[in-house]
Amino acid sequence: MQSFEIRKKYLEYFKSQGHAVILGSSLIPQNDSSTLFTSSGMQPLVPFLLGEKHLLGKRLTDSQKSFRSEDIEEVGDSRHTTFFEMLGNWSLGDYFKKEQLAWISSFVFDELKFDPSRIYVTVFEGEEKIGVLRDKESASIWEGIFKGKGIKADHIFYYPAEKNWWSRSGSPEKMPVGEIGGPDSEIFYDLGADLKKHENSPFSSQSCHINCDCGRYIEIGNSVFIEYKRTSSGFEKLDQRNVDFGGGLERLTMVSEGLDNIFETDLFVNILKTIENLSLQKYNDFRKAFEVIADHLKAATFIVAEGVTPSNLGQGYVVRRLIRRAIRFGRLLGIKKQDWARLIAANVASDYENVYPEVSKKLDFIQSELSKEEEKFNLTLEKGLKEFEKIAVSDISGKDAFNLYSTYGFPIEMTEELAKELSLKVDIEGFNKELSLHQDLSRTASAGMFKGGLADSSLETTKLHTAAHLMLAGLRKVLGDSVCQKGSNITSERLRFDFSHNEKMTAEQIKAVEDFVNDAISADLPVEMQEMSFEEAKKNDAVGVFEYGEMVKVYIIPGISKEICGGPHAKRTGLLGKFKIQKEESSSAGVRRIKAILK
Ligand code: SER
Numbered sequence: 001m002q003s004f005e006i007r008k009k010y011l012e013y014f015k016s017q018g019h020a021v022i023l024g025s026s027l028i029p030q031n032d033s034s035t036l037f038t039s040s041g042m043q044p045l046v047p048f049l050l051g052e053k054h055l056l057g058k059r060l061t062d063s064q065k066s067f068r069s070e071d072i073e074e075v076g077d078s079r080h081t082t083f084f085e086m087l088g089n090w091s092l093g094d095y096f097k098k099e100q101l102a103w104i105s106s107f108v109f110d111e112l113k114f115d116p117s118r119i120y121v122t123v124f125e126g127e128e129k130i131g132v133l134r135d136k137e138s139a140s141i142w143e144g145i146f147k148g149k150g151i152k153a154d155h156i157f158y159y160p161a162e163k164n165w166w167s168r169s170g171s172p173e174k175m176p177v178g179e180i181g182g183p184d185s186e187i188f189y190d191l192g193a194d195l196k197k198h199e200n201s202p203f204s205s206q207s208c209h210i211n212c213d214c215g216r217y218i219e220i221g222n223s224v225f226i227e228y229k230r231t232s233s234g235f236e237k238l239d240q241r242n243v244d245f246g247g248g249l250e251r252l253t254m255v256s257e258g259l260d261n262i263f264e265t266d267l268f269v270n271i272l273k274t275i276e277n278l279s280l281q282k283y284n285d286f287r288k289a290f291e292v293i294a295d296h297l298k299a300a301t302f303i304v305a306e307g308v309t310p311s312n313l314g315q316g317y318v319v320r321r322l323i324r325r326a327i328r329f330g331r332l333l334g335i336k337k338q339d340w341a342r343l344i345a346a347n348v349a350s351d352y353e354n355v356y357p358e359v360s361k362k363l364d365f366i367q368s369e370l371s372k373e374e375e376k377f378n379l380t381l382e383k384g385l386k387e388f389e390k391i392a393v394s395d396i397s398g399k400d401a402f403n404l405y406s407t408y409g410f411p412i413e414m415t416e417e418l419a420k421e422l423s424l425k426v427d428i429e430g431f432n433k434e435l436s437l438h439q440d441l442s443r444t445a446s447a448g449m450f451k452g453g454l455a456d457s458s459l460e461t462t463k464l465h466t467a468a469h470l471m472l473a474g475l476r477k478v479l480g481d482s483v484c485q486k487g488s489n490i491t492s493e494r495l496r497f498d499f500s501h502n503e504k505m506t507a508e509q510i511k512a513v514e515d516f517v518n519d520a521i522s523a524d525l526p527v528e529m530q531e532m533s534f535e536e537a538k539k540n541d542a543v544g545v546f547e548y549g550e551m552v553k554v555y556i557i558p559g560i561s562k563e564i565c566g567g568p569h570a571k572r573t574g575l576l577g578k579f580k581i582q583k584e585e586s587s588s589a590g591v592r593r594i595k596a597i598l599k
Helices: 003-016 043-049 069-074 097-111 136-148 249-256 269-279 287-305 314-332 341-351 357-361 363-391 398-408 412-421 428-437 459-479 507-522 534-539
Strands: 059-067 083-091 119-124 156-159 165-167 180-190 217-230 235-248 485-490 495-500 528-533 551-557 561-564 579-588 591-598
Touching: 003 059, 003 083, 003 097, 003 249, 043 059, 043 083, 043 235, 059 287, 069 314, 083 097, 083 249, 083 287, 097 119, 097 136, 097 180, 097 217, 097 235, 119 136, 136 156, 136 180, 165 217, 180 235, 217 249, 235 249, 269 287, 269 314, 269 341, 287 314, 287 341, 287 357, 287 363, 314 341, 314 363, 314 412, 341 357, 341 363, 357 363, 363 398, 398 412, 398 428, 412 428, 459 485, 459 495, 459 507, 459 551, 459 561, 459 579, 459 591, 507 579, 528 534, 534 561
Parallel strands: 119 156
Antiparallel strands: 059 083, 083 235, 119 180, 165 180, 180 217, 217 235, 485 495, 495 591, 528 551, 551 561, 579 591
C-alpha cells in the first residue's frame, strides 16, 4: 500500500471507532511558544488534553504535518527525516489503554496486514523517583493481543523513562512545571537480521535490542498515556486520562511496501529521480547526500508554504539552514545547474497535490524564495569553503566561525559539520560572544525555541519586546499570578501577545495595565541580563515559557519583572516611549490576545 491509501485507511479505521476526523494544523504552532514548529500531532491539542472541551468530541484522529529540527543530523540513515506526517488518534479523557492497544494492533495486523511475528512492543518500566509504577497493565494487554496472534510474550520489553515516557520536552526530569506527559508503549517492526543492519552499523560492538539505534527494529507507532502533569514538587494526575497516539506515515508506508528505507517509498521517489537527473549520480552510491537534499528541500517547501521565509531569526533561520545544507550537499554531488532547488519544490507540490494542495497553490512564492536563497548562498559558498580550508588546520576559533557566518553566510551548524568531518572542534561559546558583540542576537538554537517571538532584531522590535515583559508583569499584577504567556509575535510596528485568562478584560483592567507599564517606563529602570541554571531561575521566581537548555538567560527589570528569555532587549525602560493597548480579544479557549504599540 502506498502512502495515500495508508493515510486514508488509518483515518477511516479510527472513524469507524467513533473518532472525528479533524484537519491537521499549521506547521507553525499557534498560541504555543514551546517550539518553533509543530513537531507532533498532539501539540495543537494540548488545551483539550488539559480538559478544554473539543467541539467534535472526545475521540479525534488526523494526519499532522510535523517538523523536528533536532533530527537534522540524523537524516541520511534511511529512516529519519525532519519533515514527516504523523497519523494520530486521541482520547480526550475517554477510552484508555485497553481500547487503544486493541485498536492500534488491529490496525497494524488486520488493516495493514503486517506480519505479527515481526512486531515487538515496549512498555514503561516504572520510576520510583516520580512515583509512577511499572506499566503492567499495558504489558498484560499486549500479552493478550499477542496470544491471539500466536506470538509469545517475549515480544514485550520494559524500558525506563528515557525511552518509554513521552512529553514535548522528553523524559520526566526535563519537563518544565505545567508540562503534560506520561508512560508510552511503542510498536516496532523487525526488518530482519538478514539485512545485517546491526553488523554494518556503528553499534555493532554492542548487542542489538529493540531500541538499538542500528535500524534493525524500526519504531512505527507510539501510544502515549498522557495522565500526568509536572508540578513544582513532582507529578500529579490530570483530571482526565488521555491517549495520544502517533505513527509516522513514511515508516508505515515503508513497511507496508516491504522496503527497509523510507526514501524508496512513493513519498520520495520522484524527488530522488530529480536529484539523479540533476547530479548524474545514482541514489544508491550517495545515499546520505540524496536523503539530505530530498528531506531538507521538502521540509523547506512545506515551511515556506506557510509564509516563513529564510532569515537569521527563529523559524526563518531553520529554513535558511535547511536550504543551505541542501545546496552544499548538492555541490558535493556535483550538481552544476544553477537555481535547481525550485525543481524539488515542484516535485513536492505535485506529490502532495491531493493532500496538501496549499503547496501547489503557493508554488510560485516558494520557488522564488528558494531561488533567492540559493543564489545568495552560491555567491559566497565557494569562497567560504576556500576560507574554511585555510583555517581548518586546527580547531576553529569563535572569531573564524563568526567570519564564516557573517561574511560567507555559513550557518554555525554547517561550520561545525565541516569541522567534524575533519575531526576538528568549533569554539561555539566564542562564536556566540562574537555574535552578541555584533548585536545580532537573533540566531535560534537548533532545538528551536521561540526566542521571544520576535520578527527581527531592529531597535523598535527590541523596545516592544521589553514592553511585552513589562506588560506581562502588569497583567499578573492586575489579573493575578495565574496569568502566563502563551505566545508572542513582535514586529517593529506592534506587539501581539497571548496569555492565559478566562474572560474579557474590563476597560479599567486594561487601563491599569497600561498605567503599570507607563510608570515603569517613566522610572527609567535598567534592563539587566543574568545567566543562571533553569533551577536557579525557577527558585528566583522568574517567569517564562518552556526552556530546555541547562543555562538560561533571565532578563531582570528591578522590582518589576524577572523573565527567562533569549532577548534582545532595550537597555533601559526609559527608551520605550508611551505604551498603549490597542486591542484585547479572545484568541482561543482560555487564551486572550493583546495588540499593543509604543508611541
Ligand atoms: N506524541 C507522541 C509522539 O510524538 C505520540 O503521538 O511520539
